[in-house]
Amino acid sequence: MSISKSKLGIALFSIPTILMIGGCACKASACRTTEVVTHKAPVASAAVVAQLLPPDAKPGECYAKVFIPEQFASRTESVCTREASERLEIAPAKYEWVEEQVVVKEASKQFVEVPAEFEWKEQTFEIEPAHTGWRVDRTARCVSDTEAMAKDVYCLVSNPPVYKTVRSQVQVKPATVREVVIPAEYQTMRRQKVVSPAVTRRVAIPAEYASVEKSVKVADSRVEWQRVVCQLESKTETLNAIKDALASAGYPTGPRNGEFGREDWEALKEFQEANGLGVGELTYQTMEKLGVEVQ
Numbered sequence: 132m133s134i135s136k137s138k139l140g141i142a143l144f145s146i147p148t149i150l151m152i153g154g155c156a157c158k159a160s161a162c163r164t165t166e167v168v169t170h171k172a173p174v175a176s177a178a179v180v181a182q183l184l185p186p187d188a189k190p191g192e193c194y195a196k197v198f199i200p201e202q203f204a205s206r207t208e209s210v211c212t213r214e215a216s217e218r219l220e221i222a223p224a225k226y227e228w229v230e231e232q233v234v235v236k237e238a239s240k241q242f243v244e245v246p247a248e249f250e251w252k253e254q255t256f257e258i259e260p261a262h263t264g265w266r267v268d269r270t271a272r273c274v275s276d277t278e279a280m281a282k283d284v285y286c287l288v289s290n291p292p293v294y295k296t297v298r299s300q301v302q303v304k305p306a307t308v309r310e311v312v313i314p315a316e317y318q319t320m321r322r323q324k325v326v327s328p329a330v331t332r333r334v335a336i337p338a339e340y341a342s343v344e345k346s347v348k349v350a351d352s353r354v355e356w357q358r359v360v361c362q363l364e365s366k367t368e369t370l371n372a373i374k375d376a377l378a379s380a381g382y383p384t385g386p387r388n389g390e391f392g393r394e395d396w397e398a399l400k401e402f403q404e405a406n407g408l409g410v411g412e413l414t415y416q417t418m419e420k421l422g423v424e425v426q
């Protein structure tokens with residue numbers, strides 16, 4: 132069983148004097164060495180080589196330098212979509228209908244002549260005083276002692292006074308002039324009265340914000356040593372389980388033939404990039420993310 136593209140191999144060429152190992156960097160014979168090339172240049176010290184190899188490796192483990200792409204995270208930010216402002220609002224004046232008495236003619240004064248007052252009175256005047264006098268009474272029969280008829284009888288009679296009543300107008304009140312006040316004349320009129328005047332006020336309009344999803348870089352791309360599945364561990368069951376897990380995650384793979392072809396490596400790469408994993412090798416971190424155990 133083989134894995135195409137030598138995806139499980141490691142090429143150490145940082146320093147031209149170190150060993151070139153095709154396959155994987157190992158600390159035991161569990162990893163197979165396919166080719167050893169010794170350069171004619173001076174051999175680097177063991178300390179320098181140790182610094183270039185994966186640290187803390189255990190016998191039987193394989194490592195490869197993998198590329199970890201930039202990692203981004205989705206964050207929600209509040210973005211101002213409209214600045215705070217203000218507007219002017221005019222509250223119109225309020226009116227009500229009222230009835231009022233309006234002077235149409237001012238009060239005035241005038242002088243009025245009051246005529247004299249008269250009344251009718253009766254007055255009796257004596258026009259002839261009382262008196263006695265002789266009166267010839269031809270019808271009178273004066274009887275004498277001799278009972279003889281007498282002619283031209285003169286009688287001494289008492290005449291009462293003679294009065295005459297005269298009715299005339301008598302002034303009881305003289306003519307006068309008085310001052311008369313002429314009151315003002317009013318008319319009821321209906322009009323609109325201002326209850327409250329128009330008012331202008333400033334209304335503050337707060338700023339408006341919207342939540343925006345942004346992709347923020349949380350880690351830079353880098354290259355680092357990671358433990359990978361050795362070629363001896365790449366069993367048919369393991370590779371098929373990886374294909375099944377990739378397909379379940381939405382990354383179509385090739386047929387379940389126990390081998391990793393180009394289509395399988397493309398699916399694995401897409402899965403690793405989407406999950407921030409090391410790209411290009413079948414790392415243990417990828418296996419853990421897929422939920423697959425090495426058989």
